[in-house]
Amino acid sequence: xxxxxxxxxxxxxxxxxxxxxxxxxxxxxxxxxxxxxxxxxxxxxxxxxxxxxxxxxxxxxxxxxxxxxxxxxxxxxxxxxxxxxxxxxxxxxxxxxxxxxxxxxxxxxxxxxxxxxxxxxxxxxxxxxxxxxxxxxxxxxxxxxxxxxxxxxxxxxxxxxxxxxxxxxxxxxxxxxxxxxxxxxxxxxxxxxxxxxxxxxxxx
Ligand code: TMP
Numbered sequence: 001x002x003x004x005x006x007x008x009x010x011x012x013x014x015x016x017x018x019x020x021x022x023x024x025x026x027x028x029x030x031x032x033x034x035x036x037x038x039x040x041x042x043x044x045x046x047x048x049x050x051x052x053x054x055x056x057x058x059x060x061x062x063x064x065x066x067x068x069x070x071x072x073x074x075x076x077x078x079x080x081x082x083x084x085x086x087x088x089x090x091x092x093x094x095x096x097x098x099x100x101x102x103x104x105x106x107x108x109x110x111x112x113x114x115x116x117x118x119x120x121x122x123x124x125x126x127x128x129x130x131x132x133x134x135x136x137x138x139x140x141x142x143x144x145x146x147x148x149x150x151x152x153x154x155x156x157x158x159x160x161x162x163x164x165x166x167x168x169x170x171x172x173x174x175x176x177x178x179x180x181x182x183x184x185x186x187x188x189x190x191x192x193x194x195x196x197x198x199x200x201x202x203x204x
Pocket of ligand 1: 094
């Protein structure tokens, strides 16, 4: 099957921009590719986004909803596109659940409710200091989702992402190749750093 690549990072790390640049590069090189995201635009994803605007779920229910949304994502978007020979790039995936929901819940439990998740071929982790990323988020003309507001929370998420990239807290089924890139600086330069390490995964 064609490669399945995930882009992860804290809020404001620029991962959405980098995922788009990756899609453009692949298309320029004649590779068929699609960009998906979590939470999805499906029914469960919409419920999650409503919760983020105005919280009404407890942490465990939210974690289970992210896992349910992921099942839909994998079955309706990821696998069908891989089967059509397209590279699939996902803006966030199971590693976000472990990093975010793992701040208040047992990360092993969060991993265990996601053991259905298809293993990606590579995860690009955009690593960034939350002091810088939260400034970016504040400058964006969007309403701040509640996860985006708390610096200490984002620091915890960053640390968990870093330890996931070293294989800690990950069941065997979710271990994969992590490409860790610093997110500060000009977006095109950040992208070239990613491409340098990712090319062999997506063009090989
Ligand atoms: P976004 O900013 O990439 O659209 O993601 C929306 C928020 O959802 C972001 O704050 C991270 C959070 N999130 C989780 O908490 N757990 C998850 O499993 C996923 C996919 C996202």
